[in-house]
Amino acid sequence: MDDEGVQLQYAPNSICFGCGPANDQGLKINSVRIENGLSLEFLPDQHHQAFPGMINGGIIGTLLDCHGNWTAAVALMDAQGLAEPPCTVTASYTVQLRRPTPLGAVLHVTSQVKELSDDRAEIELLLEAGGKVCATGSGLFVAVKEGHPAYHRWS
Numbered sequence: 468m469d470d471e472g473v474q475l476q477y478a479p480n481s482i483c484f485g486c487g488p489a490n491d492q493g494l495k496i497n498s499v500r501i502e503n504g505l506s507l508e509f510l511p512d513q514h515h516q517a518f519p520g521m522i523n524g525g526i527i528g529t530l531l532d533c534h535g536n537w538t539a540a541v542a543l544m545d546a547q548g549l550a551e552p553p554c555t556v557t558a559s560y561t562v563q564l565r566r567p568t569p570l571g572a573v574l575h576v577t578s579q580v581k582e583l584s585d586d587r588a589e590i591e592l593l594l595e596a597g598g599k600v601c602a603t604g605s606g607l608f609v610a611v612k613e614g615h616p617a618y619h620r621w622s
Contacts, residue, residue: 485533539608560606
């Protein structure tokens, strides 16, 4: 598995809170390719807690949202034979918090492409800590065209 994630490869100047390498206060997720999706490892900090020892649900949602969005962008890029991913945005996503997510454990997030069309992808998401499923989710991510505020945001 390549250690340099797709965020650094394709959007090193992105300021997104969840996935932007250029956001010094963000999560800076590092998603790498796996078969039919992406994988990431994330070690939460103390300030990501909701209550002592447990990670905030909003942080979990951000991890899944950004990771899913990148999964869609990479899948669309690969399917269309593009040199770089199209700029995608979240149309919808859901998160099911299955159990408290502990501080101090590396979080493993994986994604799989469920369905792919010309300009959108449905993605399934899984977050585990210590070998236990802590959250699951799914999302619909859509490539945007010129004129959309997010177009070329990764440049």
